[in-house]
Amino acid sequence: MAAVLQELKPLAELGMISPRSRARMIRSLRQQGIQDQQVLAAMERVPRHLFVAEALASRAYEPVSLPIGWGQTISQPMMVARMLASLMAANRPRRVLEIGTGSGYQTALLAALGLEVCSIERIEGLARAAQARLFALGFQRVQLRLGDGGQGWQEQAPFDAIIFTAAVPCALPPLFHQLRAGGTLLMPQELQGGQQRLKLFRWDGIEAMETDLGDCLFVPLRPGTVIQRDRQGA
Numbered sequence: 001m002a003a004v005l006q007e008l009k010p011l012a013e014l015g016m017i018s019p020r021s022r023a024r025m026i027r028s029l030r031q032q033g034i035q036d037q038q039v040l041a042a043m044e045r046v047p048r049h050l051f052v053a054e055a056l057a058s059r060a061y062e063p064v065s066l067p068i069g070w071g072q073t074i075s076q077p078m079m080v081a082r083m084l085a086s087l088m089a090a091n092r093p094r095r096v097l098e099i100g101t102g103s104g105y106q107t108a109l110l111a112a113l114g115l116e117v118c119s120i121e122r123i124e125g126l127a128r129a130a131q132a133r134l135f136a137l138g139f140q141r142v143q144l145r146l147g148d149g150g151q152g153w154q155e156q157a158p159f160d161a162i163i164f165t166a167a168v169p170c171a172l173p174p175l176f177h178q179l180r181a182g183g184t185l186l187m188p189q190e191l192q193g194g195q196q197r198l199k200l201f202r203w204d205g206i207e208a209m210e211t212d213l214g215d216c217l218f219v220p221l222r223p224g225t226v227i228q229r230d231r232q233g234a
């Protein structure tokens with residue numbers, strides 16, 4: 001992993017946003033129970049403030065989700081850390097499919113963890129901005145696709161893990177067939193009544209074993225593709 005992390009080009013830090021803010025975020029994640037050293041190291045290295053609008057950059061290391069335009073949000077650091085730690089603990093994946101690239105922050109972290117990453121985003125403006133950031137940071141090997149990720153990415157399957165960053169309605173057929181046996185699917189699931197639970201499924205090739213990881217709050221998974229480049233909202 002160290003080699004992959006070193007691929008990140010050192011970037012000019014923005015104004016007041018120093019690596020110290022990032023170190024503070026890491027301390028707080030550790031205090032809240034995140035123990036996976038690889039996840040913490042990746043989050044210490046990837047500059048989260050470059051994944052939000054400049055006007056919000058000073059808040060990037062606070063324990064909050066932030067708007068990224070088009071009515072979407074970058075998840076709060078603790079949720080990202082929990083998801084990555086659960087994924088890494090489940091089966092030490094090598095190839096992962098992410099559905100909901102958004103800002104590309106979690107995509108960058110997955111790549112920094114040394115995974116081969118395929119990621120799908122349905123909003124063109126977000127997908128393009130994420131691609132530019134990931135390229136500038138040295139993650140050229142990430143494969144991004146503009147489209148509706150609800151169907152997964154059959155041409156790239158099988159994956160060791162699939163991770164949704166938007167809440168999946170119960171009715172959506174799960175993408176187990178795009179996982180290899182022993183693979184993991186991690187997703188916020190929207191239950192009837194609107195409540196969301198973070199669910200981890202271990203797929204053995206025939207059946208899935210479900211673990212409930214608790215309450216969560218994500219933007220909903222939506223069908224179709226939005227071809228619109230101009231940022232709307234913050």
Ligand code: SAH
Pocket residue numbers: 068072073074075099100101102103104105106107120121122123126147148149150165166219220221222223224
């Ligand atoms: N992990 C992201 C969070 C993005 S929020 C980050 O670090 O920024 C969830 C994202 O899922 C949004 O960008 C939204 O546009 C996207 N999304 C919602 N439904 C989708 C679908 N069907 N296919 C692909 N992306 C989808």
